[in-house]
Amino acid sequence: MPRAIAPGFIDGGMSAPFDADPKVRAACEGAVPNGGLGKIEDIAEAVWFLASPQPRYVNAHQLVVDGGVCHSLLRSLPRE
Structure with a gap:
């Protein structure tokens, strides 16, 4: 039963170098329709669910x- 989690902008260790720049952090926060960066707990809850x-x-x-980032990007693509 292969299952995977695709995290979005998470306020966690891997993104710390990017988040150190206030302009980059603000841009990432502003790109999330749910209103900000995700938390490590958001990913942990998804892992818990899929492992249960x-x-x-x-x-x-x-x-x-990802707080709706993928859907918002898909909606913004031009369509004929």
């Missing part, structure tokens, strides 16, 4: 935990 017995019928799924 609850999603027993979920297979080959990538759970996007």
Whole structure:
């Protein structure tokens, strides 16, 4: 049962070099429709869910935990 989590802008260790620049941090926060950076706990909750017995019928799924960034980008693409 392969499952994966695709995190968005998370206020955590890997993004610390980028978040150190206030302009970059503000740009990332402003890009998130839910109103700011995600927290490590947001990813942990998604991991907990996927590791639990609850999603027993979920297979080959990538759970996007990004505060709506992907959807907002897709909506902004030009369409004929």
